[in-house]
Amino acid sequence: MSDAGPAERTGELTQALLDSSVWSEQMLAQAGIPIVDSPLVSIGGGLGSFALIDHLRICGVGIESLRVLTPLSTPWESFGYLTRVSQVALGDRLRSDSSSCPDNIWGFPSYAVREAVAADTVRGFVTPLWQVLTEPVAAERYTPRLGQVLEALAREHVRIRYQQMVAAGQVRMVRRRVDGGYFTILTTPEWAKAAKRIAFRSGYVHLAVGYAGLKFLPDLQIYRESTRNSSRVVNAYEPHEHVYDQLRRRPGTVMVRGSGIVASRVLQRLIDERNNHGLQTRVVHILGEYIAASHGPRFRRRHGGDGFAYQAFDEPKAVWGGQLRDRARAAEGHERVQFFDSLGGSSSPYRKHWQAKLATARTEGWYSTVVGQVDALDPGADDLISARVRTGDSVLMAEASFVIDCTGLESDIGEQRILADLLRHSGAGRNPLGRLDVAPSFEVRGTRNGKGRLYASGAATHGGYLPGVDTFLGLQIAAQEIADDLATEGFCRRLGPWGSGRQWLRWATNTVI
Amino acid sequence: MAYSLAGRIQTRILLFAVIGGIWTTLVTPILPTRLALGASYQVTFSMLALIIALGLLWELAYHLLQQFRWDKDWPTIFSLAAGVPEGLLLWVLLDTDSWFWDVPVTSRSFWLLFGSLWLLVWAVLSGPIRVLLVRRRWTGGRLL
Numbered sequence: 001m002s003d004a005g006p007a008e009r010t011g012e013l014t015q016a017l018l019d020s021s022v023w024s025e026q027m028l029a030q031a032g033i034p035i036v037d038s039p040l041v042s043i044g045g046g047l048g049s050f051a052l053i054d055h056l057r058i059c060g061v062g063i064e065s066l067r068v069l070t071p072l073s074t075p076w077e078s079f080g081y082l083t084r085v086s087q088v089a090l091g092d093r094l095r096s097d098s099s100s101c102p103d104n105i106w107g108f109p110s111y112a113v114r115e116a117v118a119a120d121t122v123r124g125f126v127t128p129l130w131q132v133l134t135e136p137v138a139a140e141r142y143t144p145r146l147g148q149v150l151e152a153l154a155r156e157h158v159r160i161r162y163q164q165m166v167a168a169g170q171v172r173m174v175r176r177r178v179d180g181g182y183f184t185i186l187t188t189p190e191w192a193k194a195a196k197r198i199a200f201r202s203g204y205v206h207l208a209v210g211y212a213g214l215k216f217l218p219d220l221q222i223y224r225e226s227t228r229n230s231s232r233v234v235n236a237y238e239p240h241e242h243v244y245d246q247l248r249r250r251p252g253t254v255m256v257r258g259s260g261i262v263a264s265r266v267l268q269r270l271i272d273e274r275n276n277h278g279l280q281t282r283v284v285h286i287l288g289e290y291i292a293a294s295h296g297p298r299f300r301r302r303h304g305g306d307g308f309a310y311q312a313f314d315e316p317k318a319v320w321g322g323q324l325r326d327r328a329r330a331a332e333g334h335e336r337v338q339f340f341d342s343l344g345g346s347s348s349p350y351r352k353h354w355q356a357k358l359a360t361a362r363t364e365g366w367y368s369t370v371v372g373q374v375d376a377l378d379p380g381a382d383d384l385i386s387a388r389v390r391t392g393d394s395v396l397m398a399e400a401s402f403v404i405d406c407t408g409l410e411s412d413i414g415e416q417r418i419l420a421d422l423l424r425h426s427g428a429g430r431n432p433l434g435r436l437d438v439a440p441s442f443e444v445r446g447t448r449n450g451k452g453r454l455y456a457s458g459a460a461t462h463g464g465y466l467p468g469v470d471t472f473l474g475l476q477i478a479a480q481e482i483a484d485d486l487a488t489e490g491f492c493r494r495l496g497p498w499g500s501g502r503q504w505l506r507w508a509t510n511t512v513i
Numbered sequence: 514m515a516y517s518l519a520g521r522i523q524t525r526i527l528l529f530a531v532i533g534g535i536w537t538t539l540v541t542p543i544l545p546t547r548l549a550l551g552a553s554y555q556v557t558f559s560m561l562a563l564i565i566a567l568g569l570l571w572e573l574a575y576h577l578l579q580q581f582r583w584d585k586d587w588p589t590i591f592s593l594a595a596g597v598p599e600g601l602l603l604w605v606l607l608d609t610d611s612w613f614w615d616v617p618v619t620s621r622s623f624w625l626l627f628g629s630l631w632l633l634v635w636a637v638l639s640g641p642i643r644v645l646l647v648r649r650r651w652t653g654g655r656l657l
Contacts, residue, residue, distance in 0.1 A: 099643075099650075106647060108640040134590050302583045311583070318585035321651040322515025477651050497645040504644045 011197035013172070013185070021425040024178040025201075033185070033197050038067040039491070040204040041184050043171045043418065045070020046078045047102055047472070048208025048458040050157065051479040055105055057160040057513055058503045059483050059492040066165045067200060069186050075162065076153050078210055083146055085239050087265040090147035095261050095313060095349055098132050098142045100472045103152035105480070106504055111144035114152075140351060141312045159512055167200075168192065173421040174205055180450020204486065207436075207444070207456040209418055211470070213411035214238065217257065220405050223377040223385070232385055233377065236262045236406040243402045244273050251280035252401030255387060257374070259287050259308055260346035263406035264354055267367075271357045274366070283367045284398055286389065289345075290371040302344055306358065307369050311347035319343070319467040320477060329440060329465045336432045336463065343467060346408075370398065377403065413460050422447070426454070433463025440465045441485040442478045453489065455482045514638070515586040516579065520654025521572040527656060528634050528642070529565045536630055537561050544622040557626055559616045563603060564630070571599055589639055596631035603627065 011033040017023060028035055040056070042049040045068045053066055072078060088094065099107035109117075112132035119125045132142040157163070169186040177183050184200040214235050216224065224230050234240040236258075243254070247270075254270055256263055267283065274281045291304035303310040318324035324343075331339045361367035372391035380386035380399055387403070389396045413419045413435055422428040422436075427446035431437040437445045438461045447454040457478030459470040468474045487494035495503070506513055516524070537557045546553040575595065579587055604623055606612045643650055 099640075106643045107650065108643045110640065113640070132589070133593075135588060137588060137590055296583075299580045300583070301581075316584045316586075318515035318653070320515065322520075322653040323517045323579075323585050324515070325651070326517055326653065480648060480651065495647055500647045501645055 011195040013197065017175075020175075022176045022178055023183050023199075028183065028199050032195070033199050034195050035183075035199045035201050036067075038200050038202050039065040040206065040486075041067045041069055041200045041202045042206040042208060043069050043174070043184060044208035044210060044458070045072045045166065046075055046208060046210050046458075047153075048210065048475050048478070049206065050075035050153070050162065051102060051475040052206050052208070052455075052457065052482055053162060053165065054103075054156060054160055055476070055479040055483045056486070056492055058105060058507075059487065059495050060499075061492045063161050063165050065491075067202075068162070068166045069169060069171050069184060069200065070166060071168065071170050071189075074154075075157060076150055080146075080150065082237055086236050086262045087269045088146050090150070091145055093143040093145050094149065096143055096149070096472055097313060097317070098128075098144065100476075101152065102149065102472045102476065103156035104507060105476060106500070106507075108504075111148060111152075112142045115144070115148060136312060141349070143349075155510065156507075159507070159510060161512065167198075169198075171418055172197070173418060174207070174426065174454065175421075176426055176447075176449040177201065177452070181452035182449065182454060203452050204489075204491065205452075205454045206482065207418065207422075207454070207460065208458045208475075209416055209460060211410050211459045212413050212416040212419065215409040215411045217374070217405055217407060217409065219374050219377050220403065223379075223403075227379050229379075232383070232401065233403045234405065236266055236404055237408070240404065243404065244269065247273060247279055247281050247401075248277055250401075251282075253282040253284060253399065255284045255286060255385070255398065255400035255403045256406060257286045257403065258346060258406030258408065259289075259291075259348065260406060260408055261314075261348050262408060263346075264308070264348040264351075266404050266406055268354055268357065271361055271367075281366070283361065284400060285367065285369045286374060286387075287369055287371050288373065290369065296344075300342065302347070303350065306355070307371075309344060309347040310350040311344070312349050313468075314471050315343055315468040320471075320473040325466065328467050333432050340433060340463060340467065370396065372396065410459065416460070419460055422454075428454075431461075431463040435463045436460045438464045440481065442482050443485065451489070453485070455485075457482070514589070514592070514650065515584070515653060516576070517653030517655060518572070518576045520649075520652060521576060522569055523656050524638070524649075524654040525568045525572055526565060528637065529561065529568065529630075532634055532637055533561050533564070533630055536633055537626065540626065540629065544625060545619060546622045547619055548617070556616055556618050557622075559614075560603070560607075560618060560623070560626060561630075563606075563612075563616075564599070564627070567603060568599070571595065589635075592638060593635050596628075596635070600624070600627045600631065 014031045017027055017031055042052055049068050098110040098112040101107050112128040115128040116125045128142055131139045135141040169188040172185040172187050174182050174184045181203045182205045186198045188194045214237050220233050223233050256266055270281055270283055287307050290307045291309045293305055294301055294303050296302050316324055328339055370389055372389040375388040375390050378386045384399045387398045389398055428444050429437045429446050436456050438456055439445055442455045442457050444454045444456050457475055461469050486492050541553050541557045607616050607618055
């Protein structure tokens with residue numbers, strides 16, 4: 001941050017700045033906030049920023065034209081954290097396609113091929129190739145291990161000199177500039193020898209701020225607030241190792257809520273803990289709807305069984321580039337809401353070893369499912385939680401030592417500071433599903449300012465023209481759409497066959513660009 | 514790969530016309546056609562044209578079958594295995610003289626050309642095509 005301004009910690013946001021939706025250089029000067037020029041800034045610094053920066057670097061944009069404003073030390077820090085707490089270890093396989101490679105915009109060679117090439121046994125060589133060749137007909141779909149993806153990301157982030165583009169700090173807001181473009185206010189870390197706040201002046205801004213936050217089911221929220229105890233009722237996306245630790249010391253019943261991939265992983269962990277440590281854990285799985293078999297009309301029929309809807313990935317595969325993507329792109333307003341509804345609710349991939357473990361648990365009688373809605377949770381005797389579950393016309397009482405919420409509810413985008421400011425001051429609006437309204441190019445509608453363009457990708461844009469925005473592929477597709485839009489603005493080259501081939505060779509030879 | 518109908522058709526035409534064209538040009542001289550070189554080329558390029566033309570009908574059928582899949586995708590093994598019915602139909606048409614004009618192809622040269630071409634196109638489709646046509650997988654196979 002040597003170019004970031006004076007060494008003393010100056011620069012407070014004045015009332016005039018806070019109140020005004022459009023800023024000038026003079027206003028910032030009066031507040032003592034230094035201005036740094038950067039043609040494009042990407043806010044967030046997670047995998048969404050990484051996807052765009054990677055794409056733009058491959059399209060020939062120099063590091064001097066790009067800045068990533070982030071509190072994260074690596075682009076995979078948040079992703080790594082969320083996967084870890086939701087029970088994915090480095091050696092575990094993700095729920096992600098072989099050719100969905102966040103480190104490689106071409107998806108070639110895919111992770112299955114790379115795993116085969118890196119194997120040191122014949123079996124290790126053949127297995128991933130056979131799996132990816134015959135999936136999903138004769139084999140389960142190939143999915144890469146978390147460790148493989150993280151290593152590949154680390155390699156690519158060095159190759160594109162990502163770290164040299166990072167400006168550390170917390171972004172406070174983006175505001176429009178009087179003469180076009182935007183100012184982005186970065187609050188620098190305490191340790192930085194820079195002004196307390198810096199204004200990045202740029203023509204292009206990219207927002208990839210991730211999930212607006214965790215949201216608890218209302219009954220869980222009420223329980224936590226009334227008992228002031230957050231250790232017994234946890235969200236699967238927050239650290240909850242203490243649950244497993246305590247179950248090792250004292251047998252108990254765990255209530256698992258939700259039927260998506262995270263619920264599957266938590267169930268797997270509970271079962272493994274029970275088996276590996278000889279525990280007496282019991283599991284009550286609360287499902288809103290019990291999926292007993294394949295369901296849906298003939299041409300929209302999804303596999304299911306044992307309570308779960310089975311689906312290989314977060315969304316049906318064609319949302320990232322097939323007929324479902326075409327349909328999403330053509331749907332507006334209420335039709336879009338209906339389209340997203342048609343993609344179905346929570347789902348989990350069918351994995352034989354999970355099903356076998358659950359079947360054993362069921363026959364041994366320590367795993368049971370309850371279909372219904374939890375009306376309330378109350379503190380019970382002996383540190384237990386008492387749940388009132390409405391099942392059809394009757395009410396059932398269930399007791400548990402812990403409740404793990406795997407429903408994956410997300411907070412409203414209005415609770416994310418930067419997005420809230422954008423909605424209030426910069427003309428951004430909401431899409432039919434209530435998230436940030438973006439055009440097919442991922443430009444945030446209503447925020448254009450002169451020649452300036454403001455883009456967003458990732459979870460905040462869910463409900464737009466592309467389903468599955470918060471996935472590896474979703475982030476890469478958004479990056480490609482943004483890069484193509486920027487190419488029409490003259491910011492970068494549009495990647496054609498020749499340029500793409502050359503850049504791929506550089507990737508393959510790990511040539512620093 | 515998740516195809517749209519237009520994507521399937523465009524991919525079929527492009528890959529077989531370009532890669533198929535190059536491959537057919539290269540291997541025709543060494544195929545056991547029992548014909549002079551000029552006549553050999555006539556036979557092999559007629560075959561290639563038929564793979565493309567009949568392929569357009571096949572793609573319609575595949576697209577219909579794809580509708581039964583929740584993911585609306587087309588697994589790679591399907592693309593590979595489709596060579597069996599396509600090859601057989603084409604061979605039956607040519608061998609029984611059911612086709613509209615005479616394509617005097619020998620069994621060995623037919624299967625050598627068809628098999629090698631099918632495998633080559635499938636191999637290119639399975640990955641390398643993404644290097645040159647970076648947007649194709651996001652557009653359901655469409656190039657235009």
